[in-house]
Amino acid sequence: MDTSSLTEVKPNPDIPVLSPGDTVKVSTKVVEGDKERTQVFQGVVIKVRNSGAGSSFTVRRVTYGVGVERTFPLYSPRVEKVEIVRHGKTRRAKLYYLRGRSAKASRIKEKR
DSSP: GGGTTOOOOOOTTTTTOTTTTTTEEEEEEEEEEEEEEEEEEEEEEEEEEGGGGEEEEEEEEEETTEEEEEETTTTTTTEEEEEEEEEBBSSSSOOOGGGGSOOOOOOBBBBB
């Protein structure tokens, strides 16, 4: 029995089709105590995992010389919206090589 047949997945219309190399702004709902606010995380998509209800994407950015990566579930209700800032030109499906580079060296050319 497949798990995808047990769970119904509703696609979020505010999440466009992502590809590695894209620079995105991800708005997520964060609950702190009884308050709820929106937090924005901007960076480069280094991985997209398409597997039904378990689909996710990983975004990386370098802040104050420290690399930060966050993985967001694609069908999570906590992800409010994803805005593509620019499309990057890449030749790989997974951009793990960016982890070993500095912030300036890890820049990706824009797709024309």
